[in-house]
Amino acid sequence: KQEVTQIPAALSVPEGENLVLNCSFTDSAIYNLQWFRQDPGKGLTSLLLIQSSQREQTSGRLNASLDKSSGRSTLYIAASQPGDSATYLCAVNSGTYKYIFGTGTRLKVLA
Amino acid sequence: GAGVSQSPSNKVTEKGKDVELRCDPISGHTALYWYRQSLGQGLEFLIYFQGNSAPDKSGLPSDRFSAERTGGSVSTLTIQRTQQEDSAVYLCASSLLGGGTSYEQYFGPGTRLTVT
Numbered sequence: 001k002q003e004v005t006q007i008p009a010a011l012s013v014p015e016g017e018n019l020v021l022n023c024s025f026t027d028s029a030i031y032n033l034q035w036f037r038q039d040p041g042k043g044l045t046s047l048l049l050i051q052s053s054q055r056e057q058t059s060g061r062l063n064a065s066l067d068k069s070s071g072r073s074t075l076y077i078a079a080s081q082p083g084d085s086a087t088y089l090c091a092v093n094s095g096t097y098k099y100i101f102g103t104g105t106r107l108k109v110l111a
Numbered sequence: 112g113a114g115v116s117q118s119p120s121n122k123v124t125e126k127g128k129d130v131e132l133r134c135d136p137i138s139g140h141t142a143l144y145w146y147r148q149s150l151g152q153g154l155e156f157l158i159y160f161q162g163n164s165a166p167d168k169s170g171l172p173s174d175r176f177s178a179e180r181t182g183g184s185v186s187t188l189t190i191q192r193t194q195q196e197d198s199a200v201y202l203c204a205s206s207l208l209g210g211g212t213s214y215e216q217y218f219g220p221g222t223r224l225t226v227t
Contacts, residue, residue: 098159
């Protein structure tokens with residue numbers, strides 16, 4: 001049974017700092033992995049989708065990497081800004097329709 | 112609209128009443144998903160539709176929960192005889208395909224259900 005863990009659960013950093021969010025999964029036989037952000041009281045916004053054949057994806061200041069063999073993905077945020085404050089979720093798809101979500105990392109970027 | 116929409120955005124109901132939650136997916140998306148997010152919890156998968164069919168309903172918490180999709184578009188999630196533990200945010204997502212290529216999911220803003 002696939003389980004997804006995100007560490008840390010919460011993170012507070014000063015503005016401008018580079019940071020890494022971690023996502024671990026127990027079954028390496030995945031189809032893809034998706035990173036989302038969720039603002040308080042809002043739905044999820046897709047950030048990056050990595051297919052199982054890819055090692056990383058980049059969008060602006062965000063870079064997501066995938067290491068299937070070790071069951072890990074990281075989301076790197078460069079030069080963090082207060083507007084990056086949100087909860088970041090990763091979700092794993094094992095080749096079916098079902099995504100398994102982690103419980104998220106609550107990020108606060110201090111001005 | 113270009114995105115996934117859900118209604119109502121907030122619903123307060125008394126214990127024992129029935130509620131209907133609606134989801135309008137992105138036009139042309141064949142796959143539709145319902146999730147539940149309870150306070151402090153991760154997203155819990157409820158049900159998936161491919162077209163109008165729901166191949167897997169095993170995520171529905173109890174037989175009080177049901178969902179349907181018509182015309183390959185709008186979906187409704189119905190909760191009968193609501194209980195306080197049903198209080199949560201119910202999120203809907205759609206994707207272009209439900210079992211193949213990119214499957215990037217696009218989420219609606221959610222319906223916050225409070226059962227008093």
